Amino acid sequence: xxxxxxxxxxxxxxxxxxxYYEQIGLLPEPERxxxxxxxxxxxxxxxxxxxxxxxxxxxxxxxxxxxxxxSDKPDQSCAAADVIAKKHLTAVKAxxxxxxxxxxxxxxxxxxxxxxxxxxxxxxxxxxDHSRGAQDxxxxxxxx
Amino acid sequence: xxxxxxxxxxxxxxxxxxxYYEQIGLLPEPERxxxxxxxxxxxxxxxxxxxxxxxxxxxxxxxxxxxxxxSDKPDQSCAAADVIAKKHLTAVKAxxxxxxxxxxxxxxxxxxxxxxxxxxxxxxxxxxDHSRGAQDxxxxxxxx
DNA sequence: GTAAGATCTCTAGTAGCTATAGCTTCAAGA
DNA sequence: TCTTGAAGCTATAGCTACTAGAGATCTTAC
Numbered sequence: 177x178x179x180x181x182x183x184x185x186x187x188x189x190x191x192x193x194x195x196y197y198e199q200i201g202l203l204p205e206p207e208r209x210x211x212x213x214x215x216x217x218x219x220x221x222x223x224x225x226x227x228x229x230x231x232x233x234x235x236x237x238x239x240x241x242x243x244x245x246x247s248d249k250p251d252q253s254c255a256a257a258d259v260i261a262k263k264h265l266t267a268v269k270a271x272x273x274x275x276x277x278x279x280x281x282x283x284x285x286x287x288x289x290x291x292x293x294x295x296x297x298x299x300x301x302x303x304x305d306h307s308r309g310a311q312d313x314x315x316x317x318x319x320x
Numbered sequence: 321x322x323x324x325x326x327x328x329x330x331x332x333x334x335x336x337x338x339x340y341y342e343q344i345g346l347l348p349e350p351e352r353x354x355x356x357x358x359x360x361x362x363x364x365x366x367x368x369x370x371x372x373x374x375x376x377x378x379x380x381x382x383x384x385x386x387x388x389x390x391s392d393k394p395d396q397s398c399a400a401a402d403v404i405a406k407k408h409l410t411a412v413k414a415x416x417x418x419x420x421x422x423x424x425x426x427x428x429x430x431x432x433x434x435x436x437x438x439x440x441x442x443x444x445x446x447x448x449d450h451s452r453g454a455q456d457x458x459x460x461x462x463x464x
Numbered sequence: 465g466t467a468a469g470a471t472c473t474c475t476a477g478t479a480g481c482t483a484t485a486g487c488t489t490c491a492a493g494a
Numbered sequence: 495t496c497t498t499g500a501a502g503c504t505a506t507a508g509c510t511a512c513t514a515g516a517g518a519t520c521t522t523a524c
Contacts, residue, residue, distance in 0.1 A: 179521095181470060191471085192513060200511090211520045213471055232418065237511070258433040265426040268419055274376065275416045282409040286402060323490095325501060335502085336482060344480090355489045357502055381480070 177207075177215040187224040194224065202227060202241060234271070235264060321351075321359040331368040338368065346371060346385060378415075379408060 184191045197203045203223060207215045223244070230240045239260050246257050328335045341347045347367060351359045367388065374384045383404050 179470075180472095190513080193511085195473095196512065209520085211471085213520070231511090234419070234422070255433075258430060261426050261429045261433065265423065265430065268423050268426060272416060272419045272423065275378070275412055275419070278378070279409065279412050279416065282405050282412060285405045286409065323502075334482085337480085339503095340481060353489085353502095355502085357489070375480090 177217060178221065180214045180216070183216045183221060183224065186221055187228055189224055189228050197224070197227065200237070202237065202244070234268065239264065321361060322365065324358045324360070327360045327365060327368065330365055331372055333368055333372050341368070341371065344381070346381065346388070378412065383408065 178186065180191050180194055183189075184194055189197075194203065198205060203220065206220060209215055226244070226247075227240055230243065231237075235243075242260055243257060322330065324335050324338055327333075328338055333341075338347065342349060347364065350364060351361075353359055370388070371384055374387065375381075379387075386404055387401060
């Protein structure tokens with residue numbers, strides 16, 4: 177049996193966050209010790225690790241709630257999980273594209289900044305590029 | 321001169337968000353019409369486009385505030401902007417790595433889900449993989 | 465037995481918006 | 495010129511996903 181601190185360490189989640197997850201019903205109410213402290217078993221650790229992993233990957237708590245409810249009744253169709261995964265995949269792809277573009281921009285910025293003052297630094301220009309022949313950035317960028 | 325709605329459309333930012341930015345001091349208070357409505361010029365559009373672009377790329381508002389203050393005094397050294405950009409670049413790289421891993425996982429999930437029920441669907445397993453030889457995922461994943 | 469550290473509950477604060485209520489102003493058509 | 499409907503105004507409250515405090519209690523190691 178794990179105390180909340182041990183559980184948090186094992187799953188990589190902060191203690192108040194665990195209590196928060198319990199409060200909003202993502203984690204079931206655990207057993208308590210004689211002195212009223214929470215005690216967790218392996219299944220709580222699994223569940224929390226799942227939540228943390230999904231959160232890290234950008235799933236909102238509501239999607240996680242859905243996925244957990246699926247795992248709670250594993251003999252049902254996979255269609256719902258599939259829908260969630262597909263929806264998220266689209267968002268993930270868009271995010272990767274944007275972040276990759278940003279990475280290039282940041283690298284360019286840093287290179288250029290290394291050689292001058294703000295006057296000839298492109299940081300600001302790069303990030304407000306709408307006015308210099310890149311009016312079309314919305315076509316590729318605003319897909320969210 | 322643009323009304324707030326036109327400005328929002330031009331920059332791709334919602335009207336309440338513009339007012340929010342003004343409230344927290346990211347945008348200067350604009351002129352007003354005789355009837356007390358906000359009126360914006362080109363510089364406000366530039367500034368807002370910059371903010372939106374930076375937000376889209378994941379810069380927190382405080383970093384944007386810093387960058388804007390730099391652009392307001394463009395004859396100073398670029399070092400500060402460089403620091404901000406570098407710090408952000410590290411975070412961006414980590415994010416891309418995580419999202420790329422997620423993309424693979426989601427794609428695998430969807431493929432597998434297409435062929436069965438939740439009973440043999442890996443959605444939950446994939447996302448709580450700590451117990452199957454991937455305990456070290458924290459080493460590569462929790463860098464934020 | 466005592467002292468440090470972990471846990472308890474509860475409340476309030478954070479970022480970055482978003483929504484609502486109830487009002488006024490503006491632009492376009494009849 | 496009147497009117498009507500969209501767009502604007504202020505102010506406040508709500509949202510997600512936590513995070514931080516206060517002040518009390520429990521557990522554990524010496």
